[in-house]
Amino acid sequence: MIAYVYRLATLLTCLFLLTSCWSSKELNEIAIATAIGIDKSDEGYLLTVQIINPGEIASDSPTNRTATTTYRSSGETLFEAFRRLTVQAPRKVYFSHVQIVVFGEEAAKSGIVQPLDFLSRDHEMRTDFFLVIAKDTLADQLLNILTPMDKISSNKIVSSFYMSERNWAPTHTVKLDELMYKLSTDGNEAVLTGIFIKGNTELGKDSRSLEKTEPPTTVQIDHIGVFKNDKLVGWFNEDESKGFNYFTDNVTSTIVNVPCSNSSTGIEVIRTITSLKANLENNTPHIDANVRVDGNIGDVECDIDITNPQTIRKFEAMVEKDIQSKMESAVSASQDKFNSDILGFGALIHREHPDQWRMLKNHWNEEFKNVEVDYTIHATIQRTGNITDSVQRKDGE
Incomplete structure (x- = not known):
């Protein structure tokens, strides 16, 4: 009897631990959103949501319908604008697969x-989507x-961001997590x-533009937008x-062009490591970067002997100079043009010298x-490529 009661109690405990499908929804009951656009409007916010047309994604037979549809609504708050989508969208909009949130430039300027x-409070929203700014236009226009x-x-857009970075x-x-931090x-x-938007x-917005080898309109990645507060x-x-990314140790690969005779040589940066240290001299902050x-030599467009170690060292010095110049330009713009500590100097002092930071x-x-x-800055050129000399050098030189 005791053994029976024990087995029954174990079984009941296991049943309580099992999850159920109380919140499950069938695919034909939801509309999957992949992108959200946020603009300012007279009412407060103009919300644009890009929805996948699943039939077009799965179909092997091309049709005249687009793969996505955009819906828009307005509201005094963003929450209200989201709920107003229900008067247009034929299904409940599902936001767990959103890849990107686009702020119109005016919306970004207003906060x-x-x-x-x-976006961070709603339980359906994940935090692994990208946030960007629609430069010189509305997010609504860009998502169309x-x-x-x-x-x-x-x-x-997401693929272009990865490739560009x-x-x-x-x-x-x-x-979202980085931005909130x-x-x-x-x-x-x-x-x-x-x-x-270029073009x-x-x-x-017309699907006929996709029939051309050179589309009249494209979406392109721009440079970094600077914030003060929000x-x-x-x-x-x-x-x-680029200088900002060198400071924040966010350069995976890029190109540095260095001059040589009447042309230039392209150095492929393949790896960077940046460390910052804060010092306080008489309570005046200094940053050691x-x-x-x-790097590797990727392109030689001048008559120069790249087998000569002195030539390599000269290139390394020019790479160092180029990188320092870009980093100096980032500091100058942050301090003089925007007075915005996007480089995180204050946070660095806070971590390393908390008493002085107060x-x-x-x-x-x-x-x-x-x-x-x-x-x-210390640059090292490791390889010169598959050939050991410039093709512009004549035989015997």
């Missing part, structure tokens, strides 16, 4: 904290542009990368954006402008 509250190599434009370096992918941490300001916006205050150019760079915190805006940076 992003309030919409971020909803059709892309030629991918049926779903949000997939194209890993191979060119003037962009920076930001997910930057906005809530003392001595740190946020950044978001921009995307823009005719109206033609880009408001967009301006844009870095390409060199400043140490960057180690590994004295600097309340007037960090003024102190940040005067922070000096000392650079130590």
Whole structure:
């Protein structure tokens, strides 16, 4: 009898631990959202949601229908705008597969904290989506542009972000957790990368534009947008954006062009390691930036002997100079143009010198402008490629 009761109790305990499908929904009951656009409107917010047309994605037979449909609604709050989608969308919109959230530039300039509250609070939203800014346009316009190599434009944007960040370096992918951390941490300001529409916006909405080998409209990745508190205050150019990524140890690979005779040589950066250290001299903050760079020669367009070790060392010195110049431009723009500590100097001082930070915190805006940076950059060129000399060098030279 005791053994029977024991087995029954064990069975009942296991039953209580089993999960059920109380919240399950069939695919034909939901509309899967892949992208969200947030703009300012007279009512408060203009919300644009890109929905997948599953029949077009799964079908092997091409039709005239697009792979996605966009719905839009307005509301005094973002939550209200989301609920108003129900009067248009034929199914409940499912947000767990959202890949990207796009802020219109005007919405970013007016502040992003309030919409971020909803995005981080809603239980259906995951935190692994990217956040970007639609530069010089509305998010609504950008999400309606059709892309030629991918049926779903949000997939194209995400792929372009990955490729640009890993191979060119003037962009920076930001997910919700990182953005919330930057906005809530003392001595740190946020950044978001921009995307823009190149070409005719109206033609880009027409599926016939995809029938051309050179589409009249494309969506392209831009440079880094600088925030002060939660408001967009301006844009870095390409060199400043690359300098920012060198500071934040976010350069995986890029190209550095160095001059030689009447042309240039392309150095492929294949690896960088950046370390920052904060020092306080008479309560004046200094930052020591140490960057180690590994690279290969990728392109020689001048008559020069690359088998000569002195030539290699000369190239290494020019790479070091180029990287320092870009980092200096990022510091100058952050301090003088925007007065925004996107480089995280304040947070670095907070971690390494918490007692001194308490004295600097309340007037960090003024102190940040005067922070000096000392650079130590060491570049090493490891390989010269499959050939050991320039094709422009004549035989016998």
